Amino acid sequence: EAGVVQSPRYKIIEKKQPVAFWCNPISGHNTLYWYRQNLGQGPELLIRYENEEAVDDSQLPKDRFSAERLKGVDSTLKIQPAELGDSAVYLCASSFYTNTGELFFGEGSRLTVL
Amino acid sequence: AQKITQTQPGMFVQEKEAVTLDCTYDTSDPSYGLFWYKQPSSGEMIFLIYQGSYDQQNATEGRYSLNFQKARKSANLVISASQLGDSAMYFCAMRGISGSARQLTFGSGTQLTVLP
Numbered sequence: 001e002a003g004v005v006q007s008p009r010y011k012i013i014e015k016k017q018p019v020a021f022w023c024n025p026i027s028g029h030n031t032l033y034w035y036r037q038n039l040g041q042g043p044e045l046l047i048r049y050e051n052e053e054a055v056d057d058s059q060l061p062k063d064r065f066s067a068e069r070l071k072g073v074d075s076t077l078k079i080q081p082a083e084l085g086d087s088a089v090y091l092c093a094s095s096f097y098t099n100t101g102e103l104f105f106g107e108g109s110r111l112t113v114l
Numbered sequence: 115a116q117k118i119t120q121t122q123p124g125m126f127v128q129e130k131e132a133v134t135l136d137c138t139y140d141t142s143d144p145s146y147g148l149f150w151y152k153q154p155s156s157g158e159m160i161f162l163i164y165q166g167s168y169d170q171q172n173a174t175e176g177r178y179s180l181n182f183q184k185a186r187k188s189a190n191l192v193i194s195a196s197q198l199g200d201s202a203m204y205f206c207a208m209r210g211i212s213g214s215a216r217q218l219t220f221g222s223g224t225q226l227t228v229l230p
Contacts, residue, residue, distance in 0.1 A: 033217070042118075042205050042220030043159070056217055089157060093218075100166075101209070102149060103218055105159035 002026070004106035006092050012112045018080035021109045025073070025094030032069055033103060034077050035091040043091055049075065079111075087113045116141045118206050118221035125226050127196045134181070135191040135204050135224045143210030148189040149218065150180065153203040162204075165189060196228045 005024040013019050025032050030051050035043035046065065048056040052072040060067065064083070069075040079086055089110045093103040117140040127133035139148065150162040165173045165180045173180045181190040189208075193200055206221045 040223075042207075042222050044220070045217045048217055091159065093159070100147065100149075100164040102161045102164055103159075104161070105151075108157045110157070 004092055004094055004104055006090075006106035006109050008109055009107060010110050010112075012114065013082055014114050015084055016081040018078065019082055019111060020079075021077045021090050021092075021111075023075045023077070023092030023106060025075075025092070026096075026104055029094035029096045029104070030072070031095045032075050033093040033095075034067060034075070035093065037089045037091055037108070039088075046077070046090075082111070082113045084113050087111055116143070116146075116208055116210060116219040118208055118219055120206055120221035120224050122224045123222075125224055126229055127193075127226065128229050129198060130195055132192060132194045133196055133226065135193070135206075135226065137189045137191065137206030137221060139187050139189060139206070139208050141208065141210055146208055146210045148180065148182070149207040149209070150178070150189075150191045151205045151207060151220075152200075153205060153223070155202070159205070163191070193226075198228050198230060201226060201228045 007022050032049040034046040037043040047060045047067050049069045052069050067077045089108040091108045093105045095101050095103045119138045146167045148165045152160045163173050163175045163178045163180050165182045172182050177194045179192045203223045205223045207218045209218045
C-alpha cells in the first residue's frame with residue numbers, strides 16, 4: 001500500500017514568489033492535515049480536512065496561505081507571496097477513523113525562501 | 115488548549131542500554147490519546163506507539179513502551195535495548211476528542227543519540 005506522497009521534496013524560491021505543495025494521502029483516509037515544521041521544532045498544524053471540508057484552519061495565515069482539497073482526496077497548499085520566515089518543512093499527513101487514529105506522514109516538502 | 119512539554123532537547127544512550135524520554139501534557143479534554151513519533155534525519159515522521167487516556171495498561175510495541183502516569187500527566191517513552199538505528203528525533207503528541215482538540219499537538223522533541 002502506498003504511503004502519503006508529497007511533492008516537491010525540495011523547493012528554493014526568492015521572497016515574494018509563489019509556491020505550491022501537493023499531497024496525495026493514503027487511499028481511503030478521509031482526514032488530511034498540513035503541518036509546518038520549523039528547524040529544531042515540532043510540527044504545527046496549519047489546516048485539517050475532513051473529506052473536502054476544512055474543519056480546522058485557525059492557524060493558517062490566510063493573508064498568504066491557501067489550501068484546497070476539492071474532491072476529498074489529494075490536496076494543494078499554496079503560499080503567495082512567500083516570505084523569508086516561511087522557510088520550513090511542510091508535512092502532509094492522513095488518517096482514518098480507527099481506535100487510535102494515528103497520523104501517517106509523508107516525507108515532507110522542504111521550502112527555502114531566499 | 116492542549117500542551118505537550120518535552121524538557122530534554124538531547125539525550126545520549128549507550129547501545130543495548132534502555133533510555134527514557136520524558137513527556138508531560140496538559141489538556142481539559144476528558145478523553146485523549148497520546149502518541150510517540152520518531153523522525154530520522156530523512157524527515158519522515160514514523161508512528162511508534164499509542165496510549166488512550168482510559169487504557170488500564172501501559173502500551174507496549176516491541177522495544178517501545180509508554181510509561182503512562184495519568185495523575186502526573188506524564189507519558190514517557192521507554193526504549194529498551196537501544197540500537198544505533200534508534201538515533202533520531204522523538205516527538206510526543208496528543209489529541210483530544212472534541213473540536214480543535216482533535217488535531218495532533220506535538221512537543222518540541224528530543225534528539226536521541228545512540229553511542230556504539
